[in-house]
Amino acid sequence: MPSWEEILEVVLLQNYNTRLVVLSTTLLGIAAGLIGSFLLLRKRSLMGDALSHATLPGVAIAFAVMVSLGGSGKALPGLLLGATLSGVAGLFTMLLIRRTTRLRDDVAMGFVLSVFFGVGVASLQMVQGLPGASAAGLESFIYGKTASMVQSDFFLIAIVAGIASLISLLFLKEFLLLCFDDGYAGAQGWPTFALDVLLLGLVTAVTVIGLQAVGLILIIAFLITPATAARFWTHRLLPMMLLSAVIGGVSGWLGAGISALTPELPAGAVIVLVAAVLFLISMIFAPPRGVIPRLVRQRHLRRKVDRQHFLRAAFEILEAEAPDRDVPSNSPFPLAALRSKRTWTPHELRKILKIARREDHLEPSEPRMLRLSEAGFGEAARVTRNHRLWETYLIRYADIAPSHVDRDADLVEHILGPELVEELEDFLERGPVAAPIPPSPHPIGKEASSS
Template sequence: MGGTAWRAGVLTLMLTLVPALPEAAVAGPSTVLTEWPTWPEIFRVITLRDYNTRVVVIGATLLGAAAGLVGTFLLLRKRALLSDALSHATLPGIAIAFILMTLRGGEGKNFLGLITGAAIFSVLGTASVILIQRHSRLKDDAALGIVLSAYFGLGIALLGIATRMEAGNAAGLTAFIYGKTASMLFMDAVLIAATALTAAVFCILFFKEFTLICFDGEYAAAQGWPVTRLDFLMMSLAVVVTVIGLQAVGLILVVALLIIPPAAARFWTHDLRRMLWLSGLFGAAAGFAGSGLSALTANLPAGAIIVLTASAVFLVSMILGSARGLLKTSLERYRLKRKIARENLLRAMYEWIESCSTDRDAAACVRRAIPFEAMLARRSWTSAEVRRTFRHLAADGLVRPTPPDAYAPTTEGWEAARRVVRNHRLWEAYLIARADIAPGQVDWGADEIEHILDPEMIESLEKMLPQGPGGAFPESPHPIGPHRGDV
């Protein structure tokens, strides 16, 4: 009896904490789980056999392409948050347009009227941000936060009024907040196609001008370019794409289509043209895959799936990107760190041999065998780091172990050490001659730069020497001895 009462109490508590379980969950697992699509169904979606699927997928794909193209310049212009404020500012425009059209006895949910109101208020929102930035001491992020929250709050209030009107509940205005891709009509897809074509044409025609103001707006203004008008044109394209994308992904998620594809494309290239087209391709792929997955599985919101697909592309790009991916940059950082350690040890070996003159080290100097402890004392590196670096040098044939605990440079190692020391001293000479740095202070500065000098820079530095290129080996401008420094 007591056990039954305890179980009943636990069940009552669970029902209290979770009061609104879906009916499907209560009915049993067979009504909750959705069957996986079959291969014929997948093929049917990919080949766009069904009319509704064809309209939705093509519309979402073109929207993603347009957003990717325009978003590239927004990202480089550092206007990512501005596009977020722009999208949220559309909500009061949608609500006011619906109210006015309903009061005039028209069709309150006329799509063209709603997006016209959205476009007007997105421009007002952008103008509000610019006005606050130019005529107040607030920073950009504060101005964006104020405008975004104010316009969105106004939109929610007006939306509440609109939904209480006679035709308000049937208008489906909340679809503009979360998106409703499945309701896309043929004319909507045509409008998106025209927008995508317009965005592509303007991005091609004004590629040079947009590139200039994205990378150096002050220089463009100094050269006489109409920066304000170009900025207005760029933001106008963003407004058009945002307004057109409201029905597909909603005002909350449309900013993702503007920012995520170009952010993903930036991991793959350093060339702006390639980044532009990769961004359009990634946006189109996200639109195609997201709307296709939504069509295959019931109760999956297409807008959210499109954004999640774009996020997956971004994640893969961030890790595997051939230009700035985490794997590539981590590998390059490891290689540079290993190169610095090798060159620092080679320079330490050369300087030890160059400076050793005591009777105790005379025999070692003659045969160029450098004691391990002598290298360990020259820098603030650990014993494990020095031994690991010596192993790397030995594996490359630059040093050879010499009993009892010493290392001697090979012919190739000696030449490599001479090149490293020469580059170091060339840069020291430059710092003394051009930067007016005292000879006793140049060692650290040269140590930071010598590892990244390219052949052209070395040739320029050699011309500074009195004997010219190919002259005598430069001497150290400061005494050489055991010192401590960074590895």
């Protein structure tokens, strides 16, 4: 186990050997996080996957060209240039397929990925037989060599990541439009194709430098995972991008740090796992869109709907007992009457009554009878009033037949806020709803089913 001093040394970038690796992966994570946000929103997350495979033929061909020119064939700038060119070729193939056929994005990506990768493997095999050159180690291009990073690698990553981040922030507005409504962007006169090329060009640049430095799988994960994790926390693009950059950066920093401390763990894999853990946490717990907060909200809503149904049913029973009064009086009513109002199972009904008792909407009464409390009766009157206001509005302004309006009203009434109710009152003021609680615009209960 590494000691605390060692951990601190690595994490705080004081160790020269690991500083470059940790810094590089952090920068890559930030840049990929920013750009990945656009890819996610454009539903092209797997673009990094396709492009990273598409770089392989370029590597092999660049190697062959450099060897035939008399070089060693392993000069990094040449290989990177080849990779970039073949990545761009893959990119244009994809966009062309997308534009000229009815095949969809996923097929275009899969096509480029598999065919380019196949060509790459075949040509790598071919150049291996070239006389006077050893192509061994070209594959490390695919898997990355994080641990043996040198200063020039770091500068390259820093420059490319910096430029890519800068461009993605400068073109924020254009990319935003492209991601959310490219048809509208085109109609407004924006060059959508050029913007698409620019965005995917950035992806290619980050992919190529990332591939070389940290490997194929990591760069794919960097483009997808942080952005998807950030999406759970916010509904706005800029905060999402920044958060995604932070998640990418933190995964790079922590992952590379952990890997530096435990030599048998490959850096790329650890970084992917750190990002995956951050994703999992976001997916489960993030308040706006996480799974648990959403379940809790759904439960709350369901409870609220149940409560309102119960109260309105009770109020309508009381109304039916005193047909000639504007507002019925609060008196006990039999449980059986309630059961016939709605298709509650006994279990559901027991739960609803339990909650109503806990919320003081029910008062203790004789067995098999129910009696609303003062608060419960007031709430029941309010709920019923909202329901009828909304029904009246729907009948009058949305032309919904009175016999159907009950269910349509049910869809909305539970989320009517006080302001909306006030607005409804204003709307309907001159109508027959001057009464504190308007009469139901349609027959209720047994009369309804017989009519």
